Amino acid sequence: MMAATPTRAAPMPKRPFCPHCERPMTTCLCEALVSVDCPYRLVILQDPREARHALSSVPILVKQVRTASLWVGDVFDPAEVIGASWQTDAALVFPSTQATGAHAAKDGGITTLIFLDGTWKKATRLMHLNPWLQELPCLALQPDQPSTYRIRKSPRADGLSTIEAAVLVLNGLQSTQDFSVILPAFEKMIDYQITAMGRDTYRKNHLKAGRGGLSPQ
Template identity: 45%
Template sequence: MSRARCPRCARPLTHCLCPLIPHLSSHTRVLILQHPDETAHALNTARLAALGLANAELRVGEHFPELESELAGREAWLLFPGEQALTVEALAAGGSGAPAERLLIVPDGTWRKARRILHCNPWLASLPRLSLGEGLVSRYRLRKAPGPGALSTVEAIVHCLNTLEGAGRFDALLLSFEALIDAQIAAMGEATYRRNHLGETPAD
């Protein structure tokens, strides 16, 4: 029998994260495009970001044909690495203020699934791209990062918004994320976590 879940954060009622999820306003609009395979994942950080930001939206799917016309005329940036990608730090330093219609589009999923979203929406792949700066360290202790500086979706969004709109303004979004990680570690047991994720060998 499955455990009862919170209809808002989708966590078991005994581990509801809603009290830790803020309601933050941002000048930048955030649109998260989540691959369907991520919706049932226990560590769904995109959902936490969407719940915690007043000016954010989460859409699930691979094909988003409606978005091309919806976003016509808006300044939209795709948060995804590429040869011509501009770092978010460079974008923040390059203007006197954020435009009225700046939009940050964030694919959510593994790198393969995120690329699938771009492949299914060619207009999306043609948008100017943003990348994260170097030297970032993820707090995502339960997944091995695919490369240096790789962050979870909520961490990447917090970094971008803090850089664009003021350092530390969106750190509260990470409270529920940290609690989510701590709960997963507690569920598996400290010894199992250390053995499987830190590579530690139990003492004799």
């Protein structure tokens, strides 16, 4: 009698992904995506662990703002990510006792805005690993509404997702352009996730606690 030989189950077919928004076709965001010009460079420094998070707002930001760029890592060279004149060209969007309002960037000749993407703990870690960030002027955010990032939490009352932080800063700098047009795609992603988890699960796990976002701003 021949011995039985093990057989492997056929691999599950991979979900089809949209080549443009790079999300599963069932949660494609392309209908909500727009493309906007911006007079400022947006440089997002992202913690590597945050880069693996499927609900990060940064890919949606980068796909819509033409001047936005994403750098993933722990330690960054300012001359590489910003340029040789980084000390005079850039401002960091981050809470600080010395932080000023958005007008400081407008009046100070700032051309590049730096955002740290990750949880508050991860963003603080990036600050410690990159002491050059502490040499930059800081812009504080003063949101008049809570974050719509209903599926992730922040320990700070003023916590916003990175895309929301970018919109708030840019709208404070540009009175002739409304950058809120990039938010519908972000809100659509959130709605997709709430639908996927189920309304009952969402109400149980998210509505009782204040939900902010990831960005420490």
